[in-house]
Amino acid sequence: MSNPEIIAVIVAGGKGSRARTGLPKQYMPLGDAPVLRRTATAFSTHPRIDAVLCVIGDEDGELYENSVRGLSKMLDPAIGGENRQASVRNGLRALTGHSPQMVLIHDGARPFISHETITGVIEALHQADGAIAALPVSDTLKRANRAMGIEETVPREGLWRAQTPQGFRYEVIHNLHEDAEPGTATDDAALLEARGIHVAIVPDLPTNIKLTYKEDFDVAEKLIAGTRRTHIGQGFDVHAFEDGDAVTLGGVEIPHTQKLKGHSDADVALHALTDALLGAIGEGDIGTHFPPSDEKWRGAASHLFVEHAAKLISDRGGEIGNIDLTLIAEAPKVGPHRAAMREKIAGMLGLDEARISIKATTTEGLGFTGRKEGIACQAAVTVIL
Numbered sequence: 099m100s101n102p103e104i105i106a107v108i109v110a111g112g113k114g115s116r117a118r119t120g121l122p123k124q125y126m127p128l129g130d131a132p133v134l135r136r137t138a139t140a141f142s143t144h145p146r147i148d149a150v151l152c153v154i155g156d157e158d159g160e161l162y163e164n165s166v167r168g169l170s171k172m173l174d175p176a177i178g179g180e181n182r183q184a185s186v187r188n189g190l191r192a193l194t195g196h197s198p199q200m201v202l203i204h205d206g207a208r209p210f211i212s213h214e215t216i217t218g219v220i221e222a223l224h225q226a227d228g229a230i231a232a233l234p235v236s237d238t239l240k241r242a243n244r245a246m247g248i249e250e251t252v253p254r255e256g257l258w259r260a261q262t263p264q265g266f267r268y269e270v271i272h273n274l275h276e277d278a279e280p281g282t283a284t285d286d287a288a289l290l291e292a293r294g295i296h297v298a299i300v301p302d303l304p305t306n307i308k309l310t311y312k313e314d315f316d317v318a319e320k321l322i323a324g325t326r327r328t329h330i331g332q333g334f335d336v337h338a339f340e341d342g343d344a345v346t347l348g349g350v351e352i353p354h355t356q357k358l359k360g361h362s363d364a365d366v367a368l369h370a371l372t373d374a375l376l377g378a379i380g381e382g383d384i385g386t387h388f389p390p391s392d393e394k395w396r397g398a399a400s401h402l403f404v405e406h407a408a409k410l411i412s413d414r415g416g417e418i419g420n421i422d423l424t425l426i427a428e429a430p431k432v433g434p435h436r437a438a439m440r441e442k443i444a445g446m447l448g449l450d451e452a453r454i455s456i457k458a459t460t461t462e463g464l465g466f467t468g469r470k471e472g473i474a475c476q477a478a479v480t481v482i483l
């Protein structure tokens with residue numbers, strides 16, 4: 099990628115020694131996803147970010163791959179250094195070939211970063227060489243030590259807590275990091291401040307916490323429980339019969355006296371399911387993503403459509419809750435193939451079979467399904483996002 103506008107650099111090369119979580123904290127599960135997946139997803143799904151580069155520990159390659167699998171816009175990771183400053187420098191070095199106009203530097207340990215704050219930092223960069231997310235200090239500040247107690251009250255007026263992302267023109271921050279004294283800057287804006295370069299402040303949301311101590315994970319779990327919502331999607335599809343000897347339903351080939359007519363493999367169950375998954379995230383329908391006018395999809399196996407919709411959901415950090423399919427057909431009988439269909443769909447989605455329901459009904463001889471002219475399927479799904 100040459101000369102993109104904005105690349106996010108996510109530093110995730112730390113050991114998390116204060117968190118004492120066993121695994122480095124950025125790879126710990128939070129809800130249903132590792133911390134780093136949540137952080138990377140926030141940037142990879144932001145429309146103004148062109149690419150995302152993570153900086154990781156030299157022994158963390160496998161943990162990293164498992165955490166970000168399937169996310170879009172990800173560049174190959176860079177290897178971190180002995181402290182945050184060194185890791186940022188290595189990340190910026192890794193971007194020399196890409197030469198972005200701007201970079202947003204963010205802590206991998208801040209998984210609750212909002213699109214709103216990312217947009218705010220990008221907008222502020224149009225007026226300044228640097229812009230950081232920050233929170234005004236709202237508590238009374240004391241200078242103190244454990245042994246001696248309080249020395250004094252420090253005026254809090256004009257004090258802000260620096261957060262990330264911190265955004266910069268790439269050339270400016272890259273050069274400053276190359277020239278900086280090692281291990282002197284706890285954030286990146288400090289390098290601009292030291293040269294008297296203007297850095298703008300973007301008020302952040304208080305939820306953008308950095309997971310530093312083990313207790314922060316308890317707060318994080320509560321934040322997740324409060325922010326995730328269940329989205330419902332529903333789909334409906336019909337295919338007519340034509341001459342043939344088998345139908346494909348739910349990914350399972352079932353011998354029959356006819357086959358279903360369609361541009362792809364005409365798997366009416368998987369098509370209804372795809373529409374339901376897309377519907378839950380407001381992503382149009384199967385025809386939006388796989389136009390029947392496109393010869394590429396002629397005879398295609400419909401698990402491709404389901405897997406595509408599932409990827410869009412996981413790219414947003416979402417999770418499929420459950421699936422409920424109702425096949426409407428006089429024949430073939432669905433019951434003997436129900437277990438195989440559940441197994442197939444569970445395999446496509448990496449979902450527990452217990453979350454997949456397959457039902458079937460006839461229409462008592464009424465209508466087109468009753469006249470055995472075709473098969474219909476209704477699908478309902480929940481997506482937690």
Ligand SMILES: Nc1ccn([C@@H]2O[C@H](COP(=O)(O)OP(=O)(O)OP(=O)(O)O)[C@@H](O)[C@H]2O)c(=O)n1
Nearest residue numbers: 109110111112113114115116181182185206207
């Ligand atoms: N050598 C380092 C140290 C830190 N970081 C990253 O910088 C961010 C903020 O640092 P911090 O919260 O201090 O993380 P750790 O260094 O992992 O924590 P600790 O100091 O408790 O060991 C984290 O996302 C961390 O992974 C990094 O990329 N490389």
Ligand SMILES: C[C@](O)(CO)[C@H](O)COP(=O)(O)O
Nearest residue numbers: 182205260261262284285308
């Ligand atoms: C960059 C930072 O998150 C801004 O608050 C913070 O300075 C990182 O500090 P740490 O000492 O590496 O945790």
